[in-house]
Amino acid sequence: MTGIPLGPGREFDLIRAIASRLGTVAPALGDDAAVIPIGGTNLVATIDCSVEGVHFRTDWMSHREIGWRAAAAAISDLAADGAGLTGVLVSLGLPGGGEESNAGVEIMAGIGDVVQEMEGTVLGGDIVRSDRVIIDVCALGTADHPVSRAGARPGDRIWITGELGGPAAALAAWSSGGQPAGRERKRFVHPVPRIAAGLWLAQNGARAMIDISDGLVADLGHIAAASGVAVALDADAVPLLCGTSLAALSSGEEYELAVALPPAFGDGDAAGLFRDHDLRLTRVGECRDGSGVHVTLDGRPLETPSGFDHFR
Amino acid sequence: MTGIPLGPGREFDLIRAIASRLGTVAPALGDDAAVIPIGGTNLVATIDCSVEGVHFRTDWMSHREIGWRAAAAAISDLAADGAGLTGVLVSLGLPGGGEESNAGVEIMAGIGDVVQEMEGTVLGGDIVRSDRVIIDVCALGTADHPVSRAGARPGDRIWITGELGGPAAALAAWSSGGQPAGRERKRFVHPVPRIAAGLWLAQNGARAMIDISDGLVADLGHIAAASGVAVALDADAVPLLCGTSLAALSSGEEYELAVALPPAFGDGDAAGLFRDHDLRLTRVGECRDGSGVHVTLDGRPLETPSGFDHFR
Numbered sequence: 326m327t328g329i330p331l332g333p334g335r336e337f338d339l340i341r342a343i344a345s346r347l348g349t350v351a352p353a354l355g356d357d358a359a360v361i362p363i364g365g366t367n368l369v370a371t372i373d374c375s376v377e378g379v380h381f382r383t384d385w386m387s388h389r390e391i392g393w394r395a396a397a398a399a400i401s402d403l404a405a406d407g408a409g410l411t412g413v414l415v416s417l418g419l420p421g422g423g424e425e426s427n428a429g430v431e432i433m434a435g436i437g438d439v440v441q442e443m444e445g446t447v448l449g450g451d452i453v454r455s456d457r458v459i460i461d462v463c464a465l466g467t468a469d470h471p472v473s474r475a476g477a478r479p480g481d482r483i484w485i486t487g488e489l490g491g492p493a494a495a496l497a498a499w500s501s502g503g504q505p506a507g508r509e510r511k512r513f514v515h516p517v518p519r520i521a522a523g524l525w526l527a528q529n530g531a532r533a534m535i536d537i538s539d540g541l542v543a544d545l546g547h548i549a550a551a552s553g554v555a556v557a558l559d560a561d562a563v564p565l566l567c568g569t570s571l572a573a574l575s576s577g578e579e580y581e582l583a584v585a586l587p588p589a590f591g592d593g594d595a596a597g598l599f600r601d602h603d604l605r606l607t608r609v610g611e612c613r614d615g616s617g618v619h620v621t622l623d624g625r626p627l628e629t630p631s632g633f634d635h636f637r
Numbered sequence: 638m639t640g641i642p643l644g645p646g647r648e649f650d651l652i653r654a655i656a657s658r659l660g661t662v663a664p665a666l667g668d669d670a671a672v673i674p675i676g677g678t679n680l681v682a683t684i685d686c687s688v689e690g691v692h693f694r695t696d697w698m699s700h701r702e703i704g705w706r707a708a709a710a711a712i713s714d715l716a717a718d719g720a721g722l723t724g725v726l727v728s729l730g731l732p733g734g735g736e737e738s739n740a741g742v743e744i745m746a747g748i749g750d751v752v753q754e755m756e757g758t759v760l761g762g763d764i765v766r767s768d769r770v771i772i773d774v775c776a777l778g779t780a781d782h783p784v785s786r787a788g789a790r791p792g793d794r795i796w797i798t799g800e801l802g803g804p805a806a807a808l809a810a811w812s813s814g815g816q817p818a819g820r821e822r823k824r825f826v827h828p829v830p831r832i833a834a835g836l837w838l839a840q841n842g843a844r845a846m847i848d849i850s851d852g853l854v855a856d857l858g859h860i861a862a863a864s865g866v867a868v869a870l871d872a873d874a875v876p877l878l879c880g881t882s883l884a885a886l887s888s889g890e891e892y893e894l895a896v897a898l899p900p901a902f903g904d905g906d907a908a909g910l911f912r913d914h915d916l917r918l919t920r921v922g923e924c925r926d927g928s929g930v931h932v933t934l935d936g937r938p939l940e941t942p943s944g945f946d947h948f949r
Contacts, residue, residue, distance in 0.1 A: 336764055339738050343762075346742050347749040351759035359760035361723060363779065364676025372775055374728035374765045411673060416686035416728075416773045426651050430658050437659040447663035448671035450655075452648055453686045456768060461728045463684055463775035467675065 334543070356551070357402040357535060358464075360471045369408035369466045373399035377457040385499050388428045390514040392435025392460065398538065399462035400443055400518035401580040405536040406473070407527025408466035410445035410520055417452050418459030425458075432460060443520050470527040477533035477552035477585035483610040484595065486522050486581045489541060490569025493576030509566065516580040521602045526584050529594065537579040544583055545610070545618045552585070555615030560622040562609045574620070585612055646855070668863070669714040669847060670776075672783045681720035681778045685711035689769040697811050700740045702826040704747025704772065710850065711774035712755055712830035713892040717848040718785070719839025720778035722757035722832055729764050730771030737770075744772060755832050782839040789845035789864035789897035795922040796907065798834050798893045801853060802881025805888030821878065828892040833914045838896050841906065849891040856895055857922070857930045864897070867927030872934040874921045886932070897924055 337355075344354045353359065358371035375381055375395040383391070400410055415436055419425040429452065440447055448465070491512025495505035505513065519536070526534060533552050535544045541563065545556045558574075565573055573579075586594075595606035620627040649667075656666045665671065670683035687693055687707040698706070712722055727748055731737040741764065752759055760777070803824025807817035817825065831848070838846060845864050847856045853875065857868045870886075877885050885891075898906075907918035932939040 339741060339764060340762075342738070342742050343745045346746050347759055350749040350753045351745075354759070354761060356761070359724070359726065361760065361777070363680065363723070364678045366676045368675065368680060368777070370726055370760060370775070370777060372726040372728050372761065372763050372773070374730065374763045374771075374773065376730060376765050376767050379766050411675070412671070414671065414682055414684040414775055416684050418686065418688060418771070426654070429651060430654050433655045433663075434658050437662040441662045447659055447666070448673065448682060449666060449668070449684065450652075451684050451686045451773075452651060453688050454691050455688050455771070459686075459730070459767070459771060461684070461686065461763075461773040463682070463726055465673075465680070465682060465777075 356473050357405040358408070360406065360468065367468045367471050369403055369406045369468050369471060370463065371399055371402035372461065372463045373402065374459065374461040376459050386514050388431035389435035389438070392432035393439045393515055395460040396436040396439045396462050397516045397518050397580060398578070399464040400439065400520065401516070401536040401538065403464050403466040404519040404523035405534050405582060406468055406471050407523050407531065407534065408468035408471065409524060410440070410443040411465045411467060412446040412448040413440055413465070414448050414463040415450040416461040417450060418455030418457070419452065420456060421454055428458065436462065439518070443518060468527065472527050472531045472534040474533050474535050474548050474551035477548055477554050477612045479554055479612050479614045480588050481532055481585040481612040482588060482590065482608050483545065483556060483558065483583060483585055483612065484606050484608050485537070485541070485563070485583045486519055486604050486606055488564045488566040488605065489537070489576060489579050489581060490566040490573035492578045493572050494566070494569045512566065518580060519582045522582060522598060522604050525598055525601060526582065530586055530590055531584045532587065533585040535583050537581045537583055538577055540575040540577045541583065542574050542618050542620060548583065548585060549616060549618055552612070554612040556610055556612055556618045558610040558618055558620045560620050560627055562607065564605060564607045668785050669717040670720070672718065672780065679780045679783050681715055681718045681780050681783060682775065683711055683714035684773065684775040685714065686771065686773040688771050698826050700743035701747035701750070704744035705751045705827055707772040708748040708751045708774050709828045709830050709892060710890070711776040712751065712832065713828070713848040713850065715776050715778040716831040716835035717846050717894060718780055718783050719835050719843065719846065720780035720783065721836060722752070722755040723777045723779060724758040724760040725752055725777070726760050726775045727762040728773040729762060730767030730769070731764065732768060733766055740770065748774065751830070755830060780839065784839050784843045784846040786845050786847050786860050786863035789860055789866050789924045791866055791924050791926045792900050793844055793897040793924040794900060794902065794920050795857065795868060795870065795895060795897055795924065796918050796920050797849070797853070797875070797895045798831055798916050798918055800876045800878040800917065801849070801888060801891050801893060802878040802885035804890045805884050806878070806881045824878065830892060831894045834894060834910060834916050837910055837913060838894065842898055842902055843896045844899065845897040847895050849893045849895055850889055852887040852889045853895065854886050854930050854932060860895065860897060861928060861930055864924070866924040868922055868924055868930045870922040870930055870932045872932050872939055874919065876917060876919045
């Protein structure tokens with residue numbers, strides 16, 4: 326069998342079908358990023374595509390914000406592998422005409438903003454004509470200690486960085502015709518890829534890691550499937566941005582990290598991440614023998630909310 | 638000034654505007670591929686996007702052929718830098734529904750075909766919903782002797798691999814409602830990236846190299862601009878696929894290589910490429926002091942045909 330086991334969902338069914346068809350020419354589809362040993366280190370590479378009307382709307386965000394967000398989504402996958410950023414390549418699909426050219430420059434400026442913040446460079450790109458704006462970002466980095474989704478063991482604890490719920494709250498506000506609060510809007514339009522935290526966690530024993538892009542429960546499902554463990558998630562423990570709800574359990578595009586750490590890693594160790602990078606690390610669950618994700622609230626089983634499936 | 642000088646055209650105006658806006662965060666936009674020193678070798682990376690209705694039509698080619706062609710276009714940029722192929726990452730935009738999922742599997746199978754032929758692997762990807770089929774391929778490789786567009790010097794000779802005109806003839810046949818001849822169709826649907834030839838040329842003194850994707854004259858214009866030379870092109874010398882016309886001078890998507898080699902490189906040396914890789918290498922012009930591309934036919938100046946500009 327080729328490919329890395331994935332959680333349920335139609336998009337993942339398609340990835341499984343592709344991995345099966347490609348066979349040995351695609352030995353490891355399904356992780357956040359590919360890891361390729363090269364010249365004494367590991368190249369880490371990932372690609373992430375955003376389409377107007379599916380992943381963003383121009384009436385919600387400026388083109389510069391759209392660019393930041395699209396690049397941050399790709400860079401976040403490097404963070405989940407414990408990699409630093411080298412740079413990005415960008416394919417930009419733009420409708421014809423001068424106005425769209427200006428949109429293209431602004432999108433690229435936003436991509437430049439986040440790439441510079443993460444100490445990388447814009448390495449290259451392609452520009453094509455398309456009906457809608459398309460932004461496809463390939464992020465490249467290197468990792469001395471790459472972390473996959475597949476290393477979690479029974480007994481490991483699950484931790485997550487930051488606080489969830491901001492993007493879901495922003496989307497809910499926009500979808501109902503309103504405007505999100507500034508803090509929630511910021512989490513949506515300017516997510517900060519957790520590159521520094523990912524490197525720190527890789528150096529501090531992370532056994533499996535993923536970025537929360539499909540939704541916490543769905544992404545923990547990927548860790549469970551790839552690692553061959555069950556994940557028990559304590560919904561009460563999930564740190565939420567003040568004023569947001571448990572909808573955050575299924576909220577995608579958070580770009581925080583979920584990480585499996587050995588039992589010996591404790592709150593004192595987590596304080597080190599806060600001290601070094603001003604970022605909370607909160608224990609929310611643990612790995613057990615078995616499979617799947619099992620969510621409890623107040624000690625009682627909670628029906629599992631599903632994550633974002635691009636083809637649902 | 639940032640960015641590598643490019644020839645004329647609206648698409649290149651936009652790239653120049655982006656390079657200017659990004660400043661130091663995008664130090665070298667505009668070559669076929671980015672070259673990044675990493676762990677004792679050079680990572681070479683490029684991205685190339687194909688959109689249904691712009692770059693391909695599903696009534697002309699099977700999805701498997703569409704996949705081959707899209708990946709070959711990206712891999713060809715590695716060849717132009719004298720790089721071997723490590724692998725590709727692919728973003729696939731698909732309309733929703735089961736039929737399109739099957740198209741997605743077929744496209745990926747075609748990508749797998751050419752990647753395997755070039756001894757690489759499919760490293761990863763992303764799948765998104767979109768109105769039309771979109772195939773964005775990031776190709777990664779390594780080069781011990783990377784070749785840019787910028788190293789040509791006055792006195793260097795310009796050579797090209799293979800024979801031009803097949804893709805233009807195929808497009809002309811389809812556009813007039815007919816069917817192209819088998820050989821011309823094959824050149825369009827199954828272009829062979831010149832990875833082996835690019836490596837050979839890099840090892841045999843290539844000073845500047847480009848793949849013929851925008852059209853021979855336009856691509857030589859990029860070499861001229863990047864190298865700060867003029868290129869004199871002898872249209873009579875351009876090797877054409879039997880039965881094709883001088884329209885090949887402006888025909889894009891050939892995926893042959895144009896290369897500047899020092900004057901000492903001669904026909905006897907070129908025979909080495911034919912012997913090793915069964916590929917003709919033909920001298921078609923030379924570099925001089927000055928700028929631009931100057932085409933002659935029967936010794937008389939020929940008005941310069943322009944290349945493919947995605948935004949014209």
